Amino acid sequence: MVSAAAVDGVTSMKEEGDKDGLGLSLGERVRADFPILDQEAYPGKPLVYLDSAATSQKPKVVMDVLRDYYERDNANVHRGAHQLSIRATEAYEAAREKVGAFVNAETSREIVFTRGATEAINLVAQTWGLDNLAAGDEIVTTVMEHHSNMVPWQLLAERTGAVLKFAQIREDMSLDLDHMKSLITDKTKLVAVVHASNALGGVNPVSEIAEAAHAVGAKVLVDGCQSVPNMPVDVQTLGVDWLVASGHKMCGPTGIGFLWGRMSVLETMRPWQGGGEMIDQVYFDHSTFAEPPARFEAGTPAIAQAVGLGAACDYLSSIGMENGAAYEHEMSKYLWERLSEVEGLDFYGPPPNASGDNRNPLLAFNSRDVHAHDLSFFMDQEGVAIRAGHHCTQALHRQLGAAGSLRASLYIYNTKDDVDQFIEALRSTLDMFKAMDGDGGGAGGGLVGGEPSIF
Ligand SMILES: Cc1ncc(COP(=O)(O)O)c(C=O)c1O
Missing domain, CATH: 3.40.640.10 (Type I PLP-dependent aspartate aminotransferase-like (Major domain))
Structure with a gap:
């Protein structure tokens, strides 16, 4: 678990952003409290858990x-x-x-x-x-x-x-x-x-x-x-x-x-x-x-x-809700920035403001070329756990013209490294579909409103 000293450290290092004196972010410091995160989803594929809005992981304590x-x-x-x-x-x-x-x-x-x-x-x-x-x-x-x-x-x-x-x-x-x-x-x-x-x-x-x-x-x-x-x-x-x-x-x-x-x-x-x-x-x-x-x-x-x-x-x-929120705001902005670098995506939700405090650390999106369920399935093969579906907001998705979407959601134990691995898996999955289809039309084909190709 997070030792009291480590928690105090996080609090007192606040002026230096999310880093403590050892160069560790809050996510890096608390990660060891969550044993489930320390596993491979598949051989050679470390688990990247980005579905905490559905349910969070539990600390050992x-x-x-x-x-x-x-x-x-x-x-x-x-x-x-x-x-x-x-x-x-x-x-x-x-x-x-x-x-x-x-x-x-x-x-x-x-x-x-x-x-x-x-x-x-x-x-x-x-x-x-x-x-x-x-x-x-x-x-x-x-x-x-x-x-x-x-x-x-x-x-x-x-x-x-x-x-x-x-x-x-x-x-x-x-x-x-x-x-x-x-x-x-x-x-x-x-x-x-x-x-x-x-x-x-x-x-x-x-x-x-x-x-x-x-x-x-x-x-x-x-x-x-x-x-x-x-x-x-x-x-x-x-x-x-x-x-x-x-x-x-x-x-x-x-x-x-x-x-x-x-x-x-x-x-x-x-x-x-x-x-x-x-x-x-x-x-x-x-x-x-x-x-x-x-x-x-x-x-x-x-x-x-x-x-x-x-x-x-x-x-x-013991971590401090203010500390957790400040860290998540920064992570939320990072998630938005990194995902914005990927071509061909539509985002659902207001952009982060300067401090990031207008958003939770999650982002729902769709690829214009590949169905959300297809993406989620193939990203899982890379060890990345993200949600695909309507996230129990079916009426909203209908209004937005989308049958469902993908959602990456972070919590205090996620790190920028997790986001980077997610982006890498997303890019390689999109590239794979592009290669299968030649012109980017996508094997998923049905896009936001249609049927996934693999289910
Ligand atoms: C905003 C919101 N409201 C309500 C719920 C329902 O929570 P539970 O299924 O734990 O009762 C959820 C769970 O996903 C949620 O995200």
């Missing part, structure tokens, strides 16, 4: 905490007076404290553990949403939302008669804030917006959106799946009502995520799932319910995963 938990403390929580149960409960509640502190919640009781961001959004839709929306009410969202922050609202709209309105993107593919504000009217009951787009990479001005929404009495839910892992997120400064995130994208295990809700809002929400732990009193004819967050955590929770997420928060905090 998180895996150690999971093992320790199962080896020493495992028991059910909130149920027993015996030692193990007490220790498991303490570890679970300590994890809630860590997650709360990580996003600067006023109290850890504002953190509801869920299976992931998707479950957290569905929880809000099916409790607050069903109770507060009626025919003619409007939900304002954006065209760049992940399916997780779109389909639950479509289902809610179907059941209540509410109407979904979509804010557009500008020509440079950043959110059209003026359009979004024009959609927010006194019919608006909810604004649901992604903080950082998993497809376009742009960071949205959430506080400004929240102000506009609150001015008409609407509530605001923020999808923080791609922001919480990559930048300091302070729910109090953002001024929103709910924020959701997934543990597996921020160095934590799968199967755990969280809903942060302002306590005054959580208190008004009725239970979602019924079962153990979420009750106060149970009679044969009715039940009364626990206060938040227990009210929303029916049944045995993902205890070890929550403990692992707490360890992930500790790990990221």
Whole structure:
């Protein structure tokens, strides 16, 4: 893992950019914490993992905490007076404290553990949403939302008669804030917006959106799946009502995520799932319910995963979210620059600004000659793992006239060397297709809208 000294070193060397006194970048320093990265994807082809927006790799310290938990403390929580149960409960509640502190919640009781961001959004839709929306009410969202922050609202709209309105993107593919504000009217009951787009990479001005929404009495839910892992997120400064995130994208295990809700809002929400732990009193004819967050955590929770997420928060905090973000901004610019050198590509997303802080370290793109799936398949043979598909933003891709795209996404452990190897693999794959086709028409042929040639 990153030693405390190494982490201090990163912090104190900040003035020298991403390099420490030994000439190592943050990525180079933390890489050893992630054993999975130290392998060959195929013989002679070292793994270059560029799919962290889908899921991040896990530092050893998180895996150690999971093992320790199962080896020493495992028991059910909130149920027993015996030692193990007490220790498991303490570890679970300590994890809630860590997650709360990580996003600067006023109290850890504002953190509801869920299976992931998707479950957290569905929880809000099916409790607050069903109770507060009626025919003619409007939900304002954006065209760049992940399916997780779109389909639950479509289902809610179907059941209540509410109407979904979509804010557009500008020509440079950043959110059209003026359009979004024009959609927010006194019919608006909810604004649901992604903080950082998993497809376009742009960071949205959430506080400004929240102000506009609150001015008409609407509530605001923020999808923080791609922001919480990559930048300091302070729910109090953002001024929103709910924020959701997934543990597996921020160095934590799968199967755990969280809903942060302002306590005054959580208190008004009725239970979602019924079962153990979420009750106060149970009679044969009715039940009364626990206060938040227990009210929303029916049944045995993902205890070890929550403990692992707490360890992930500790790990990221030890690096410093400001440091991580500054490094990622630089890497994001580098990725954009290097990819711009390759001919025949179309990019999806706003260009980086001077500091790079308007984007996450990811870039979705298409070759005009070779299908995204073909490219991804052949780049995998070179050891480079990048995503091909619609990245759960199918409606956006449809609007952009693309069936799918390729997406390279970086995290704190990636280095410029990774980007260079990616560019090299991309160039050689494009050259191979060109040679197969002679005129660059591409064996992939179908381009952004068609069928890949190899599947
Ligand atoms: C922006 C965004 N929102 C929501 C999700 C859904 O997260 P999960 O599948 O972990 O619930 C993702 C995952 O890719 C995402 O990138």
